[in-house]
Structures are given as C-alpha cells and as structure tokens.
Amino acid sequence: MSTDSDRSISTLPDGLWTQPQPTVPDLGAAEPVQRVRMPAAMVYDYSPGRARTRYLRGLEHKKILGERCPSTGEVYVAPTGVAPVSGLLTTEQVEVGPKATITSFCVVHIGFGVNAPPTPFVSALFLPDGAAVSLYGTVGEIDYDKVRIGMRVEPVWVDDDELTTSSENIRYWRPIDEPDVPAEQLKGHM
Amino acid sequence: MNDAQGGAELLHAPLVIEYGFMRTTGPVIGAFLTGLREQRVLGIRGADGRVVCPPAEYDPTTGAPLSDMVEVGAEGTVTSWSWVAEPREDEPLSTPHALALIRLDGADTSMLHVIDVPGPDSVRTGARVRIRWAEEPEGLITDIACFELLEA
Numbered sequence: 001m002s003t004d005s006d007r008s009i010s011t012l013p014d015g016l017w018t019q020p021q022p023t024v025p026d027l028g029a030a031e032p033v034q035r036v037r038m039p040a041a042m043v044y045d046y047s048p049g050r051a052r053t054r055y056l057r058g059l060e061h062k063k064i065l066g067e068r069c070p071s072t073g074e075v076y077v078a079p080t081g082v083a084p085v086s087g088l089l090t091t092e093q094v095e096v097g098p099k100a101t102i103t104s105f106c107v108v109h110i111g112f113g114v115n116a117p118p119t120p121f122v123s124a125l126f127l128p129d130g131a132a133v134s135l136y137g138t139v140g141e142i143d144y145d146k147v148r149i150g151m152r153v154e155p156v157w158v159d160d161d162e163l164t165t166s167s168e169n170i171r172y173w174r175p176i177d178e179p180d181v182p183a184e185q186l187k188g189h190m
Numbered sequence: 191m192n193d194a195q196g197g198a199e200l201l202h203a204p205l206v207i208e209y210g211f212m213r214t215t216g217p218v219i220g221a222f223l224t225g226l227r228e229q230r231v232l233g234i235r236g237a238d239g240r241v242v243c244p245p246a247e248y249d250p251t252t253g254a255p256l257s258d259m260v261e262v263g264a265e266g267t268v269t270s271w272s273w274v275a276e277p278r279e280d281e282p283l284s285t286p287h288a289l290a291l292i293r294l295d296g297a298d299t300s301m302l303h304v305i306d307v308p309g310p311d312s313v314r315t316g317a318r319v320r321i322r323w324a325e326e327p328e329g330l331i332t333d334i335a336c337f338e339l340l341e342a
Binding site for chain 2: 020021022023024025027028032033034035036037038039040041042043044045046047048049050052053056057165
C-alpha cells in the first residue's frame, strides 16, 4: 500500500531521521487525518496614535490632511506627528491634494490577501499636491502598461455612506487630463 | 494644533496577526486524530508495556520509537484537578469548569482536559468521567468537547 500517509515528512537525507509506521487498530475510517489547520493568532487593540487619528478623521470627510514641519515647511502625509528630517514636532495641519502625481509604481502579477485586485494591477506612490512625500495606493481605470512616472491622478473614493476612518476610503487613483510632471520636479519626493 | 482639530478621541481598532499554519500530523498523531473523528481513542504502548494516551511518537522514558497503537476507553478516572472560576476566551468551555488530568480506562498516563460540572464541590480525585463528543467531529483534539461525570 502506498498512500500519502506513508510518505516520509523528513527533509533530511534517508537514515538521519525516520518515523516508524505504527500498527493501528482498524478504525473503519476511509480518510486518515494527515494534516491539521493550526492557526496561531496574536490579537491586538491597535491605536495609530494622535497624528494618524487626525489624518484618518480627515479621510472620513474625503480630506487628505498632512502636517507641516516648523523648520523646513515641508508637509508630511500620512503624518506621524514628527518631521522625519528635522525631528521636530509638526505644528500645523495642512490639507493636500486631492490631485496627485505618480512618483513610482510597480506592476503586480501575483496578488495576495483577500482584498487584492485582479492581476495584473499597478501599485504606486502618489505625491498629493502640496505634500513632500507620497501615499501608497493602486491605479485604476487605465491599462497597467500605460502607467508612467509623472502621471497626474486623483483619488476615487468609496460611496459616501461607506466612508469610515480608514485609508480604504480611497478605492484607487485614476488618471486625469493634465500634462505629466517632469521627473526633475519629483526629485526628493520619490 | 490639538486633538480637538483632529477629533477628540484616539482611534483604535482590533489588529489580528494570524499565521494560517497547516501542520502534518505524522502517522501516530494522525491515527489518534482519525480515531477521535470516529469517536474512538487510541494510545500507544511504551517500551515498558505501559499505554501512553494521548499517544507519543517516542517513549517518554527511553526515547525509543513507538509503534504499537491500542484503543483505550472513552471513560476514565480523574487523577488531579483544579477549578477554573473565570474561563478565558478560546477555552473548551465558556462556563466555569474543572481542569483535570484524566486517565482513560486502559491507559497508564493521563490527558489534560476539562470537565463540565456545576461547581468545585462536584469534582473529586478518583471521580469517574466520560467523554462528551463534539457534535460535528473534524479529526481534531476538539472532537472531545469535554468530559462529564458518570454518576450524578
């Protein structure tokens, strides 16, 4: 008899590790159990902190809110409450976008996760107008091989009755009829 | 800028990090779980002839590989226990219960499981118990829903 249950589960060369095949009383079972699902989960109550809370409450009203560095004047989004270059606390909330420019992208051929769009799709970084750094998202309403760095886009929001304090309020970004931004202007914002 | 501008209350949400492991059982544990699915309990005979249940793949004393699986009873004797007054999530019973070591008839070692009894006064070492099987067996250890007292 050669069934799956006879197969050695060792990945070591023969003889280094063996498991004896036991003699088992007749259980009358058609299908022996060979593998079991044993998920291991850690359950957290996660808080994004005060700055991200402010940002997410803005998204609930279709506003993209960055925060300004008091030293350099640059606006960071999504804000962490601290300017990453100067290390200073950000002191002013600034609405950016919603129009944005693609600063980088990737064509995804193997999606994973329950919410992954059908492949191929394009994930990209979007620099909202007025911001110093980019947001992550996906590009829609355009063929994947037509996406370019410098392309102008706008967010497509979920229906108003589905708006929550979530980044998923932006379903994807779509191209708008504006000329591309030259790559030189995106230096330092990639 | 203060919290009033961005909303008074700090947001928070459940975050579950889960690894969906699928484990191969090996032939010994696989046979044990297959037995549970058929509402039968298997142990394994150790090098000294003692029956180990739940079965071990290797002798607990000598480490020698074991292969002689034998059926034991669905009834047994409480060898030790303590009272769980406040069950936590994911325990076999959500109501207060006994957590006990139970030696099934025909076995020489005990398995850890819960006994569904109304209060700690109902349990004693030496009490006779039997398996209450899950309504829909799946070939998992949870096919033993819990134990219950044989005599009222």
